[in-house]
Amino acid sequence: MNIERNIMLTVDKRMQEIAFYLVDAFSDAAFSGNPAAICPLPAWLPDETLLRMTQQHNQSETAFFVRDKAGIELRWFTTQGEVNLCGHATLATAWVLFNEMGYPDPHIHFETASGRLTVTRDGDWLTLDFPACPTEPQTPPPEMLRALGIQTYVEARKGRAWLLVLENRQQVEAVKPDINAMTPGEHKVSITARGEGEYDFVSRFFSPGVALWEDPVTGSAHTMLIPYWSEKLAKTSLFARQVSARGGELRCELKGDRVRMSGRASLYMKGHLFLR
Amino acid sequence: MKEIAFYLVDAFSDRAFGGNPAAVCPLEEWLPDDVLLKMAQQHNQSETAFFVRTDTGFELRWFTTQYEINLCGHATLASAHVIFEYLDYPHTEIVFSTRFVGDLKVTRSGDWLTLNFPAWGCEAVENPPALLFSTLGINGAQEVRAGRDYMVVLENQQQVEVLTPDIDAMMPLGKMVCVTAPGDEHDFVSRFFCPGEGVAEDPVTGSAHSMLIPYWSEKLGKTALQARQVSPRGGELRCELKGDRVLIGGQAALYLKGTVYLRSH
Numbered sequence: 001m002n003i004e005r006n007i008m009l010t011v012d013k014r015m016q017e018i019a020f021y022l023v024d025a026f027s028d029a030a031f032s033g034n035p036a037a038i039c040p041l042p043a044w045l046p047d048e049t050l051l052r053m054t055q056q057h058n059q060s061e062t063a064f065f066v067r068d069k070a071g072i073e074l075r076w077f078t079t080q081g082e083v084n085l086c087g088h089a090t091l092a093t094a095w096v097l098f099n100e101m102g103y104p105d106p107h108i109h110f111e112t113a114s115g116r117l118t119v120t121r122d123g124d125w126l127t128l129d130f131p132a133c134p135t136e137p138q139t140p141p142p143e144m145l146r147a148l149g150i151q152t153y154v155e156a157r158k159g160r161a162w163l164l165v166l167e168n169r170q171q172v173e174a175v176k177p178d179i180n181a182m183t184p185g186e187h188k189v190s191i192t193a194r195g196e197g198e199y200d201f202v203s204r205f206f207s208p209g210v211a212l213w214e215d216p217v218t219g220s221a222h223t224m225l226i227p228y229w230s231e232k233l234a235k236t237s238l239f240a241r242q243v244s245a246r247g248g249e250l251r252c253e254l255k256g257d258r259v260r261m262s263g264r265a266s267l268y269m270k271g272h273l274f275l276r
Numbered sequence: 277m278k279e280i281a282f283y284l285v286d287a288f289s290d291r292a293f294g295g296n297p298a299a300v301c302p303l304e305e306w307l308p309d310d311v312l313l314k315m316a317q318q319h320n321q322s323e324t325a326f327f328v329r330t331d332t333g334f335e336l337r338w339f340t341t342q343y344e345i346n347l348c349g350h351a352t353l354a355s356a357h358v359i360f361e362y363l364d365y366p367h368t369e370i371v372f373s374t375r376f377v378g379d380l381k382v383t384r385s386g387d388w389l390t391l392n393f394p395a396w397g398c399e400a401v402e403n404p405p406a407l408l409f410s411t412l413g414i415n416g417a418q419e420v421r422a423g424r425d426y427m428v429v430l431e432n433q434q435q436v437e438v439l440t441p442d443i444d445a446m447m448p449l450g451k452m453v454c455v456t457a458p459g460d461e462h463d464f465v466s467r468f469f470c471p472g473e474g475v476a477e478d479p480v481t482g483s484a485h486s487m488l489i490p491y492w493s494e495k496l497g498k499t500a501l502q503a504r505q506v507s508p509r510g511g512e513l514r515c516e517l518k519g520d521r522v523l524i525g526g527q528a529a530l531y532l533k534g535t536v537y538l539r540s541h
Contacts (some may be wrong), residue, residue, distance in 0.1 A: 020532055022318070028538040031314045052293045056284070056531060058320045268318060269282055271534020276292035 015036070021100065022059070023092035026217040026248030026263035028124065033248045033267065034217040036089035037062040038096050044073075049275070055079045060215070061079075065090040065110070074110040074117070084113040087219020087261065088130055094119035094126050095265035125251060127262040133223040133255065135159035142244040144187045148177045148206070154193075159224040161188035161205075168193050169202045173243050177206055178215075190221040192229075200231045200238040200252075217248030222261050230254040277536040284321070285354035285363070288480040288511030288526035290387065295511045296480040297531065298351035299324040300358045306335075307538075309344070315536070317341045322475045325351035327359075333371035334359065336380070341474055346376040349391055349482020356389050357528035388514065390525040395517065396486040397495035398423030411445045412455065423487050425452040425468075433465045437506050443508050454484045456492075463501040463515075464492045470486035480511030485524050493517040514519065 019040050027033025038056040041064055045053075054062040054077040063086070065074045074093060076086040089109065097103040098121050110117045120127045135157035144162070145151075155165040166172050172193045192203040203225055205218040215221075222240065230236055238252040251262040281302050286401040288310035289295025290377040301317040303326055307315075316339035327336045336355060339346040352372060359365045360367070372380045381392045404420040412428065426449065430436055436457045446453055454469050459465040466488055468481040478484075485503065493499055503513040 020533075020534060031318060035318060056293060056297060266539065267537055269534045269536045271282060271532055273284075273532040274530055276529065 011217060012201070014276065017204065018273050018275060020057075020269075020271050020273045021092075021096050021267065022057075022269040023095055024268055025088040025091040025095070025265045026219075026242070026250060027173065027246070028264040028266050029247075031262075032216075032246045034088040034215065034246070035059055036086075036092040037241070038089070038093050039064050039103070039273070040096070041066050045275075049218055050075070050077055050079065053077075053273070053275075061086045061089040063093045065093055071109060071111050074112050082113075087222075088217060088263075089132065090117055090119060091126050091128060091263055092265055094121070095267075098126070099267070100270070122262070124264045125262045126265065127251075127260050128219060129258055129260050130219070130223050132161045132257050132259045133220075133229045135163050135224050135228060138162075140164065141187070144189065146178075147187070148189065148191070150175065150191075157224075157228070161190055161221065161224065163224050163228060164191045165228075166183050166187060166191060166193045169199075169243065170195055172204055175204065188224060190218070192225055194229075194233075195239075195241065198239055199241045200233055200235075201225065202241050202243045204242060204244055214244055216244045216246035217242045217250070217263070219261055221252075222250055222252060223259050226252045226254050226259040277540075278440035280536040280538055282319075282357045282532070282534045282536045283334060283354070283530060283539075284319075285357050285530055286529045287350035287353040287357070288505070288513060288528070289509070290527040290529050291510075294509050294530075295526075295529065296350040296509070297321055298348070300351070301326050301536070302357050302358065303328050309419050311538070312337070312339055315339075315396070315538075322473075322478070323348045323351040323454055325355045327355055327372070330373070333373060333379075336372040336374050340504075344375075347374070347483065349393065349485075350502075350526075352380055352382065353389050353391060353482065354528055356384070357530070359479055360384050360389070361530070362533075385525075387527050389481060389528065390458075390489035390514075390523050393482065393486050393522050393524060395490045395522045396423050397490065398427050398487050402434045402508075405449060406427075407446070407449060408453065410441055411442045411449075412453070413441060414439070418457075421491070422451065424459065425454050425484060425487065426452065427487060427491065428455045428456060430457040431507065432461075433460045436465055436467055439467065441469055443469045443471050443476040446454065452484075454481070454488065459502075459504060462504045463496055464488065465504050465506045467505060467507055477507055479509035480505045480506045480513070480526075482524050485513060485515060486522050489515045489517050489522040489524070 021038040024033035106121045138158040140156045157163040157249045205215040205221045236254045241251045253260040283300040286295035299321045327334045398421040401420045421427040456466040468478045499517045502517040516523040
């Protein structure tokens, strides 16, 4: 490292240095889970700067947070704009606070556009506490089934997104959607089946119309999946795997009208970015 | 756990959020190809460059999120920036040995780094496909040429800047599309569209200038040219035609420096 240059970087007042983390949420294995970029900020930057940073990182989500006496404010951006909730980036942010920033308590409360979100730590496992999302039986549009390449299903329901129940894990893994055929902005769909071995259920999540097509691990989908499988399997504690190419694991629990989703996370990259 | 240095560098610009970003990872030794590809996918940048220092220079390879590629100008410039600025490299010239295109030289002069690439010719196209104009949203052009890519010459900079092409619909053309015109404050300006690629409009394209420089050099009757790629991010290039080679100069700016923690898998 060129020391002279390094000093120049730090004393240049026009250059702001910001910490950067790239964390894989819902996994502790290499190249798995759902990656999120995390930037702790000393104070909020203009929204336009946050969006440009997010576009530069080009990850599915960049989470920004500001920690002050009043608490921790958390916001999430995709490359298209700010979003009002993102589970995996919240988990990743909590991981950074617990493991890299010496956060002392086992509970972190985030103030967000979706109200207060709490993450609780239990060893390596971090737990999100989200409202459960009920689903109702509904007939899926044929063009969606065609795009997914699915001829038969066990059950179709709709809540915040479509829920398609298939026969088994093999069928879920075999789904090869024609993403171009799916209508942009419509038909977000979680495809699920009963699990095998240690897993109570498995799923995959497709989200056409946004920058990413198959989401590696999806917290929000589990707010629908947990109540559904809890009733189906007559148990409130469930172990789930999202069987995307990257894959991830979630310990799930239904508690009244709330769901608890726990996952591990691991650090892929840590560094500093330099804003001119 | 292996620690690997990581740089995210904006090539062909010295401004915030300008130029063409590339991830750059210096390696102690080569890692398996599937690990390099997975790293490039994790970074999710248009290109990740990996290099290993040797006795005589550096071995350089480039990966997109899909596969290893033959040649990438902006990630070469970004790699040279990392070596010159951050790796205690005292010389003013770097020789990269590459797998598919032989040795590539990058020289330094102050903030400006210069790539030495082969010049590429292009031929006039008498009857350009209607799809080329319709996807660009134009009725015609001053000139249409084709080499590796299509080159569409328009009348002025503003006509290039206002294009909002349907890039996906360009797929049947079977080529990338470069649009160029004389610049207001530059000798020429350009934009570069890549149907079927992850990044539909390339912010700044070294390789396109291999074709643009000989063309504009002849047109304008000079060998040294100032160019700007007028994409939304934008970038500046100092160009020179030298026989059958082109010199493509650009600045670069570090956006992010970090460490990758590579767990065994």
